[in-house]
Each structure stands twice: as structure tokens, then as C-alpha cells.
Amino acid sequence: MKMGEVELSCLAYAKMYLHASQFPRSSVNGLLLSSSPAGAAVCITDCVPLLHSHLSLAPITQLALTQVDVWCSQTQQRIVGYYQANACVSDSSPTPCALKIAEKIFEQCNNAVLLMIDGEKMFPGCRVPPIVMYERKDARWALKDKHTIMLRQWEETCSIVNQLFSSGDQTLLVDFDSHLDDITKDWTNQKLNAKIMELISPANGNV
């Protein structure tokens, strides 16, 4: 992978998509993780869905960031970005809250990305990934060149997301907010991760 390129794995994409779909009337957000070592390119290998209410309030966000940090150090992952889907589908621009959190992540990771989910492109049969990515350039967050964003096996990824919906497995997704409502629910989504990995065809090896 080249300098400045960002790769988004099927696992990360699927969970982000499921998160946004689970709460269509709210804004949702989450963190993007990488299990690859730091380098010129960014490989987003997983994500942690965080909130679906009061995104701009501090306590729960701080709590979630701290817990995910700890979990990452336990599992050799790094926080490399932030995603958000706005409640108002016609506006996918980053909110002040999104910029603030992305800025914090940038302090620890100098090629951090900010990913906004474009709700208008989330419909069955849409041929284009519903995402808009930003990177830190010249002290501001600028739109990333689409050609530097890699979504390998896009068709397969779409098919996997569809399968999750038809099997009802999309309900397995737990975000940090839901975890706080019921702490027996696992915000690291081990069960859902396993289901998604099963669906990713063995021929591809690591995705």
C-alpha cells in the first residue's frame, strides 16, 4: 500500500453500516481501529460502535474512549479514526463534535481519518460506498481523494451486509450506549465478528 492510502476492511465497513441502520433516527458514531503497525498507509481492520444519543456530551464519550484505549492495548490494536452518521440524512458534513474527537485521535495518530457515512447512499442496490473520508492537512480536515480509499472486494462486502440483514444477524450489533443500558451486552461484538468472519469467503484469506 502506498503513502496516504486508506484501506477499509469488510469487517469494519459491515459493522459501521449495521450501526447506522440500527438507529435510523439518531446520529451514531464510533471508532476505527487498526491491527496493523503504524506506517505510511492506514489499514482499518475493525471498528467499535459507540453512541446513538447525545454524541456531544462529554462524560460517556470520555468513558468510551478510555475503555476502547484499554481494550486496544490488550488486543494489539490502535485507534486510527472516527466515524459518524448524522440523523439528518441530507447533511453528511462533520459536526463540531466529530471534528473535536477526530482532533483528539490525530494527537495520537498522525494519519488518522474522519469518516462520515452518507445516509442518502444507504439503500439496497447502491453501487457506491456511502462514505466520505477526511484527513488532516494544513491544520484542517480536508476531503480525501477518493482514489486513495481502498475497499477491497466491494461486491462481496455488499453481499455480506445483505446476508446479515436477511439472517437477522444485524440485531447482534451492540454499541457502547446499549452496553451501558445492559452491561451483559458485549460492545466488542465478539459474536457478531465471528459471524462476519464466517461469511467472508475463505479464499480471500485476511480481509
Next chain:
Amino acid sequence: MSSISELYDVSWEEMRDKLRKWREENYRNSEQIVDVGEELINEHASKLGDDIWIIYEQVMIAALDCSRDDLAWSCLQELKRQFPDSHRVKRLAGMRLEALERYEDANKLYDSILQDDPTNTAARKRKISILRAQGKSSEAIRELNEYLEQFVGDQEAWHELSELYINEHDYAKAAFCLEELMMTNPHNHLYCEQYAEVKYTQGGLENLELARKYFAQALKLNNRNMRALFGLYMSASHIAASPKVSAKVKKDNVKYAAWATSQISRAYQMAGRGKKENKCSVKAVEEMLESMQITMS
């Protein structure tokens, strides 16, 4: 495709009662309501008596939520036939237009209701919802403030306004709305906890102390509110770590934080029991609490 009654082995009476429960407790589980309600209407309409009209209304709104315009339309037709001049039905017609994003037509409908009956709160609130859906937050806020000057006891409206202010990062005004809600609903732990979160977000020693007090209050009202427990832990920790506090205040807050830590640990230990899959989240909390204690001492 098997029916709900077959899949879940329930009688039509149980389905009707479930719908009533969801209606009374204001659940927005629209997909379920559509599944159960549609079957009830199609198979058992004659048995429902006068209940059928409120069920049509409930199912129609749920159908709009699930983009089932076919079902919403047929429910609306039944209601229009039975109650031809009703404002309540007119409002439902307006909601359908909103769902189709025909906001101008919806507004015209609501305006005609208001011309007939200027005190119709439902129509006024729908107009505000349209502003919100269109992303016109400042206008929605302005209209909602005007509405509340007239209808000062409308809890739903106060809460909606607090949400709007939070989205606009106007925490002082959000706090004011939540204060109104806490005054009229002193036993509601959620309002206390949300108020505490807003105060914490505003920051500064005074706000942190207020936050801690209201997190504690929320816990008194509901000792299983995890957000309040974590909030108490975090606010007490920050206060204790502040160079501006007296030794006594520091000591007290260290005590509160320690208490919160033990409660959190206990809760997670109980949650982790027997469930292999959430061992990860349990471990993360344990380590987090440990590391935060080290930085505090």
C-alpha cells in the same frame, strides 16, 4: 410465510394486549407493531370492536416509520371513512405527507387545522418536527420556545427542546430545560443523569461538583443506572485531581470515587458471570479502573 400467531404461538387477544402495552408505554418498536398489527387487522378486525380505530392509528404511524406506505394508506382510508371531519385524522394525513417528504403539503394541512382550532397542540408540534427534519434547528428552537410560553407544562416539548440545545452545543439552555423537567418529575432518574452529563460537559469545578451531586441523585433514584455510576466516578476523580480544591474536598471526592469504583467492579463481575462473550468488555473495565486509580493517587 407463517403468521405471527403461528410463529410465537399467541392468540389474537394476546396480540391485541401487546399492542395496547406498546401504545401505553409509548414504544417505538415500529417493525414489531407493523407485524402484529397488520395481522390483527387482516385476520381479526371483526373481533376488535371499537379498539380497531386506535389500532389503525397506531399501526399507521408504525407503518410510516417502516416506509410501508401501502399499509399506512389503507389504515388512513379506514379512519377517514369512520371519522370524516376529525382533526386527529387530518394530523395523521399530515404525518403521511411528512413521511413522503412533502413538507409544504403537510404544513398546509396543519395550518388548516390551526385555523379551525388555534389551540391544537398536535398540529403545532408537527410543524416543529418538520423544521427539525429539514435541519432548520434555530427555527425549530425558536418555535418550540414560543410554544412552551403558551403550553408551559408540556414535558415532551421541554425534552425535545433540551435535545435541540444539546445538538447545538448550547449547554446552559439545555440545562435550563432539564431543570424544568426535574422540577416536575423529581423521581425521574434519567433527567437527573442527563442534567449531570450536561453540567460535566460545561466543565469547570463548580459544574463538576454539580454534576457529581446529580449523578449521585440519579443513583439514589435508580441504583442500576450505569451512566450515573460512571459519571459519579469520573466527576469525583476529576474534582479530587484538581489543584484548586481543599484537602477536605479532595479527601471526600477520593472516597466517592473509590465507592463508585467498587460498585462498578461489582456490577461487572456479576455481569461477566457465566457469559464467555463479554469477558472482553469486563476485562477492559477492570484495567481502566486500575489505571485510573494509579493516576489519581
